[in-house]
Structures are given as C-alpha cells and as structure tokens.
Amino acid sequence: MLARVTGGIALAVAVLLGLVLMLLVRESWPVLVGGGWTRFFVGDGWFPSSGQFNLLAMLWATLAASLGALLIAVPLGVLSAVFSRFYSPGWLIMPLRRVMVLLAGIPSVVYGLWGLTVLVPLIAGWEPPGASLLSAILILALMILPTIALTSEAALAAVATSNLQGAAALGLSRKGIVLGVALPAARVGILSGALLATMRTLGETMAVLMVAGNVVQTPASLFDPVRVLTANIALEMPYATGDHRAALFASGVLLMLIVTVLAWLAGCVGARSNA
Amino acid sequence: MLKNPYRLSDLLMTITVWFSAALVVGAFFWLLSDLALHGIAKLNWSCLVSAPENAGRDGGIGPILVSTLLILGVALLMTIPLGLGTAVYLSEYSSGALARSIRMSLDVLAGVPSIVFGLFGNALFCIWLGLGFSILSGGLTLACMMLPIFIRSTEAGLTAVATEWRHGAAALGLTQAAALWHVLLPAAAPAITAGLMLSIGRALAETAALIFTSGYVDRMPDSLSDSGRALSVHIYDLSMNVTGGDQSAYGAALVLIVLLVVINNVAASLADRFLSQRITTS
Amino acid sequence: MSEVGDSQKIWGWILALCMAAGLNSAALADAQKLVLTGSSTIAPLALEIGKHFEKLNPGVRVDVQSGGSTRGVIDARVGLADVGMASRALKQEERDLIAHRIAMDGIGIILHQKNPVKSLNDDQIRAIYTGKITNWQQLGGEDRKITVVNKAEGRSTLELFLHHFLLKNPQIRAHVVIGDNQQGIKTVVGNVGAIGYVSIGTAEYEEAHGMPIHLLPMAGVPATVANVRAGRFPLSRPLNLLSKGTPTGLSKRFIEFAQSAAVDDLVTAQYFVPLAR
Numbered sequence: 001m002l003a004r005v006t007g008g009i010a011l012a013v014a015v016l017l018g019l020v021l022m023l024l025v026r027e028s029w030p031v032l033v034g035g036g037w038t039r040f041f042v043g044d045g046w047f048p049s050s051g052q053f054n055l056l057a058m059l060w061a062t063l064a065a066s067l068g069a070l071l072i073a074v075p076l077g078v079l080s081a082v083f084s085r086f087y088s089p090g091w092l093i094m095p096l097r098r099v100m101v102l103l104a105g106i107p108s109v110v111y112g113l114w115g116l117t118v119l120v121p122l123i124a125g126w127e128p129p130g131a132s133l134l135s136a137i138l139i140l141a142l143m144i145l146p147t148i149a150l151t152s153e154a155a156l157a158a159v160a161t162s163n164l165q166g167a168a169a170l171g172l173s174r175k176g177i178v179l180g181v182a183l184p185a186a187r188v189g190i191l192s193g194a195l196l197a198t199m200r201t202l203g204e205t206m207a208v209l210m211v212a213g214n215v216v217q218t219p220a221s222l223f224d225p226v227r228v229l230t231a232n233i234a235l236e237m238p239y240a241t242g243d244h245r246a247a248l249f250a251s252g253v254l255l256m257l258i259v260t261v262l263a264w265l266a267g268c269v270g271a272r273s274n275a
Numbered sequence: 276m277l278k279n280p281y282r283l284s285d286l287l288m289t290i291t292v293w294f295s296a297a298l299v300v301g302a303f304f305w306l307l308s309d310l311a312l313h314g315i316a317k318l319n320w321s322c323l324v325s326a327p328e329n330a331g332r333d334g335g336i337g338p339i340l341v342s343t344l345l346i347l348g349v350a351l352l353m354t355i356p357l358g359l360g361t362a363v364y365l366s367e368y369s370s371g372a373l374a375r376s377i378r379m380s381l382d383v384l385a386g387v388p389s390i391v392f393g394l395f396g397n398a399l400f401c402i403w404l405g406l407g408f409s410i411l412s413g414g415l416t417l418a419c420m421m422l423p424i425f426i427r428s429t430e431a432g433l434t435a436v437a438t439e440w441r442h443g444a445a446a447l448g449l450t451q452a453a454a455l456w457h458v459l460l461p462a463a464a465p466a467i468t469a470g471l472m473l474s475i476g477r478a479l480a481e482t483a484a485l486i487f488t489s490g491y492v493d494r495m496p497d498s499l500s501d502s503g504r505a506l507s508v509h510i511y512d513l514s515m516n517v518t519g520g521d522q523s524a525y526g527a528a529l530v531l532i533v534l535l536v537v538i539n540n541v542a543a544s545l546a547d548r549f550l551s552q553r554i555t556t557s
Numbered sequence: 558m559s560e561v562g563d564s565q566k567i568w569g570w571i572l573a574l575c576m577a578a579g580l581n582s583a584a585l586a587d588a589q590k591l592v593l594t595g596s597s598t599i600a601p602l603a604l605e606i607g608k609h610f611e612k613l614n615p616g617v618r619v620d621v622q623s624g625g626s627t628r629g630v631i632d633a634r635v636g637l638a639d640v641g642m643a644s645r646a647l648k649q650e651e652r653d654l655i656a657h658r659i660a661m662d663g664i665g666i667i668l669h670q671k672n673p674v675k676s677l678n679d680d681q682i683r684a685i686y687t688g689k690i691t692n693w694q695q696l697g698g699e700d701r702k703i704t705v706v707n708k709a710e711g712r713s714t715l716e717l718f719l720h721h722f723l724l725k726n727p728q729i730r731a732h733v734v735i736g737d738n739q740q741g742i743k744t745v746v747g748n749v750g751a752i753g754y755v756s757i758g759t760a761e762y763e764e765a766h767g768m769p770i771h772l773l774p775m776a777g778v779p780a781t782v783a784n785v786r787a788g789r790f791p792l793s794r795p796l797n798l799l800s801k802g803t804p805t806g807l808s809k810r811f812i813e814f815a816q817s818a819a820v821d822d823l824v825t826a827q828y829f830v831p832l833a834r
Contacts (some may be wrong), residue, residue: 009360012357017381023382043277047727079295079296080299082292096296103303104476104530105476105477105535105539106476107482107531109511113528116740129733129750130704142302150469158436159435173282189466199382229391263379264379266382330601330605402637487624492604515739516737518758518762
C-alpha cells in the first residue's frame, strides 16, 4: 500500500519532469532539425544574428567555472562540516549552522550585486577588467559552500554513534576517527551534496551574469572575462526570436545533458561504494 | 615513539578544520556587513507595512512581503507532501526501474537553469492551465525547482538510517508504514530539515523563474490568482533596472535575510517537533 | 486502498484549486483590467503611470509585467497583453503594430571620474570599440588598459550604438558584456580604465549622487537630458507603447494618458526624457 501511494506521488513528479523536458525539446526542435547538432560545435563563434551558433567557448567557460568553484567549495564545505561535528565547542554549532542556512538563502542577485561592487573592482585593480572567470568562480564557490556544508553535516550526523564510539574505543585519535571512520561512512551523503552543488554551479544564472564579464571566448586565464551558458540564455532570451530562440533552448538541453552525465557518473560511484 | 608524528598530524588537522570554518564565517560576515552598511538606513517598521512608491525607491515593501510569503506557502504545500512521498518511494523501493529513472531525472531537473523553469512555468501554468501571471503560477513553478533538492536530501537521510533500525522495527512487528512513520522519518529528521531549509532558501532566493510566472505587479494581492512581485524580483529590479534604487535594494535584501532566519527557525522547530518526538512517545 | 483514495483526493484538491483560480481570473477579466508586458526599461515607468491612472479611474486595474521589448511585441500581437512596451522603434517586420511614443531616452558614453580624457570623437570611439586603440595613453590619458563595456546582443541601446557608429557587433572587441544600465554604471565605477554607454538620465542621476563617472559630449553636444529633449543630441531612442491596430476603450484612454503632459513628472522621476510638446 505504501508502495502504491508513494509510487503514485513519484510518478506524478516524473510526469512533471517529463513536461519540462518536452517543453525544452519542443522549443529547440526547429534548430535541431534545421541545422543538425554540428552547428553548435563548429563555425566562427556565437553570432546569432548571422546564424552562427557555436556554443563550445561557452561550454568550456561553464565547465571551468563549475570546476573551479567545486575545487574551492568542496574542501572548505566538508571541513567546516567536520568542524561543527567533531571540533567545534558546543555553543558554536548552532550559530554556525544558522550562518550556513543564511548563506544558502541569500538571493543570487545579492551575491551578484556584492560581487559586482566589491569583488570585481578588487580584481580589476589587480588585473583588469576584473569581471572574469576568477570572479565567477569565487562567487559560485561562496554560493555552493552552504549546500555542501549542510548536506555533509547531515551525512556526518547520520553516521551511527556506535561506529564512532567503537573507533574511539580502539584508541583512534580524533583525526583518525574523522578520516578513517566518519568521512568514509558519510561519503554517499557528501557526494550527493556535492552533486547538488555542481548542479547549482551549472544552473546558476543571475550572479554569474553580473560578475563574469559575459564575453564569448574560450578562457585562457583566470582573468579572462567569460560567458557561461546560463548567462547567455538570460541575456538573450528576452530578445530572441526564431532560430536564435530555439538555439538558446538547445543550449538549455545541452546543459541538461551535461547534468545527466554527471548524475549518471555519481550514480555509478554511489553504487560502487554501497556494494 | 609513534606518538609525536600522530600528535603533529592531529594538530595540523585541527588547524585546517578551524581555519576552514573561520574562512567560511569570515566570508559571510564580510558579505553581511556590506549589506547592513548599505541597507540599514532604509529599514524601519513603516517600510515593512507600506506600499512601494516611485518604482520602489521610496515607500515600503508591505505588499511584496505578503506576495513572497504566499508564493512560498503555495510552493511548500506542493513540495512537502510530493517530496516526502517520492523520497520514501525512492529509498524503500530503490531497485525498481521507475525509482532509477526518477532519481536520474531529478538530478537532471536540478541542473535546469532557473530561467528555463521560468519559461516552462509560464508556458504550463500561466498559459496552458490559464492561471495567468499569478502567485499560484509562481508557487507551482518554485515547487518544481525545490522538489529535486528536497527529495534528494530527504532520500539521502532515509538511506543513511542504519539497517539495524529497520531490522529492529521489523522485529518489533511494525508494519512498513508504521516503521516509516515512527522510526525512519524521525531518524532522518536532520537530513529532512536540512533539505527543507535549503529548499526554502532556494525559493526565497529565486528571481529569474518568478519574473515570468508570479510577475512584476507590486500591488497588495487580493487572491492567489493575482500577480504579485516577490522580494527577490524586487531586489533585482531595484539594483539592475531602477536608477537610484541601490539603497532600497540593500534594505530589501536585509529584510529577505531576516525573513529567512524567521521562516527557517519556524520550519526547523516544526519539523523537529513533528519528526523527532515519536521516537520516544510511541 | 484508502491511501490511494487519499492521494486521489489530494490531486482532486489541487485541480479544484487550479480551476477556482482560473475561474477567479476569468471573473477578474470582466472587471476593467489592462495588462501591459514588455521592455524592462519601461516597466517601472509604466507601473507609476498605471498607479496614477488607477487613481484617476476608480475600478480600473493596470497590471505591468516585464520581460523585454521583443516579448512586448509578441504579446501585443497575439493579444496576451492589451498594450505592449518596447524601448525602441518598431522594426520593419513589426509594422503590424502601432507605436505610441511616451518618452525619450538618450544614450551617452561614460568614463570613470579619475580618467582625465574629457572628450572623444566618433573615430576614436570606433577605434576603441574595435580594439584598434587599447590604452588610454594613445588618447592623451594615463598609461592604463582600456576596458570596453558593451551591451548584450538584442538590446536596443546596442543596436542604436552600432547604428550610430556604423559598426557590426562581431567587429566589437568587448571586455565586459552587460545586460542592464545599472550593471554598466557599476562596472565603470569599479574600473578606472572602463568605457561604456548608458542611459543619460541614469548617468546624470548617478553622477549627481556621487558615483565616480562622467558623461562625454557627443559630436560636441553635451550629453544632457535637456539636449535630448530638444532633439539636439545624436543618440536617443523612443520609449513606446504598442497596440494592435488603433487602440480602443481602456487601452486608448491609458495610451492617451501616458502621452499627456500629466505624466511628465513621472517620466522625469524615472530619469527619462519627457516628450517635447
């Protein structure tokens, strides 16, 4: 009975997802049929008014920004979760969690505004123009930190106390318990948190749009301005018609494909570590 | 003999962990103090209840607060039952083909850019279902965006509940539903609460999806079918589109953060009360 | 089975809610309601005009939705909106709609306050934007890299700029591409070497309120709201309301109100340029 109820709900959610997919495909259909897939990966670049829809530069920029943000935020987030589970004095745990929840709820436009008025000028003083891959990475890292910290903390909290006590009884040091017992036991939870964060970095729009500089080019250094796929959609969608609009939707499909591959990879890793 | 290297690496670990936490907190206070510095002058009681004037530069945010809460309410009303149901299904019957494909599609959904959700919500709720630009459309669109986050963290929590708990519950002769209700959900409470808080945060922070669904009208809504501007849309408009709106934007951002603290506290305490008491009382 | 009934009940309830909302909005449509969609630039102004129109006409509701000029054109064409908004002149293929001008907006070049360059001619601006000049030293300024701030594809200010300087967008070597006016101003404020183009009213306001920017004259004409209004400034665009065919009824009254001298204060308060009458 439980299976039926929850299955029914799950099915409804699946239908909803199907609708989102259908919309994406329907809207991008004209350009997919009209020019074929290849036109997104060949050609001089992204010049929608002259029918050139090469997405590669923006694809690299998107991946670079996500990867950079993860490299910063995953260690920091996991470590601060470890801090609040194993190192923090008791009175500090709740305030720290509150801080994380707050950070998670600040609108991306506020992150963007802050990045544009504080972070970008700081970088511009160092290496103009300031609006760059680096600023996008830093803002994204700040935005996903709370997601990683909170999910890691929840995963660590779910590690059975008996396991930890057993490890302590064996004479393991705190570091040994954290690295040898707690983190490995919580890895699935941490991984799913990191996956959520990756989605967020790939899907984030407003904040990146405000700080990344939005020039369509393959990033050659951290200080190069770049345009990510989402920013491209947000910048041009309100003004796009016809093939241009379809191409923007197609870039949404591309983004979704990337996420699907990632989710699949994470699923494989999760399955292997469960076994 | 081995003691010293152990001590040293333990010390290093402690330092690293403390340093990371301090860095995170430091970044947060840098951000928050900047916001407070710019926005505090705009804040007073009357601005919370009065209507915006002069495109939001003057006046308050009363109607916008009401719209924001209504949109969030609609979204939560959809997300919590659907999310809990799906998460339970995924964690208890995870081997099925349906579960696998749902889990995969949820992850995909989490990666759809918010502006695409906005266009989707506009097409499905506003036009196809005839809800128009309305709080209902906005809330339903937000629910679609919150579901992946909420389901995934709830599922992770349920899966992590140790197998002994399940065996114990089965040994006690509890039905599957009773075990779920009395044992598994309470044990997964921290993860569910964390997921809920993340979803609420995501919902309150959402801008792009709401511009196309709940809309731009800053009048006090009469019903759920009225268009109502969300706080984050207001902040975006003031900071990016309205000349001289920066200070009001920072003020509104501060209000949003305070609102988030309040809602999270309420949600957390409700979830705690609802989920964790049954372990002891039954 | 009872739980299945429950889940059906939930769906029934949701459906009922949706239908109730649908009926509700249908009922409201009978009341005097005017829907405007389109240009995010015009939206705040239209909102204010709408509020005054509501005060003068009790029982009337004006709902303004933003989303870009192109959206305004499409919505007005298919009837999703009673009146569209477009912050540009209509294109050739959009002539099935009628544009009603309610205000003007001038576009001016801005530099950072600390930049000693006080004027640039059209050729110099063209050279900067096409990447032929990359350092302010070449223009009599300090030894500093030029950061070229350009607008994103599709924006009407970009089209105006390109048209005036006889450029094509692929020729431009931008370092920062922006969406809205405020982003342009904040970008120039944060970077001493930056050059950008934004709405003159906005720039005048920000300059007067201590933002470290300055407007450059264009072809010798100072970039001021007064010059735009008098039609002396070379770079300006109309802010238009759009209607499908000749407007009638409420739309007609609203458009007439929005074009009247009664809204000049509102136009000025949004830092746009009232029509010359």
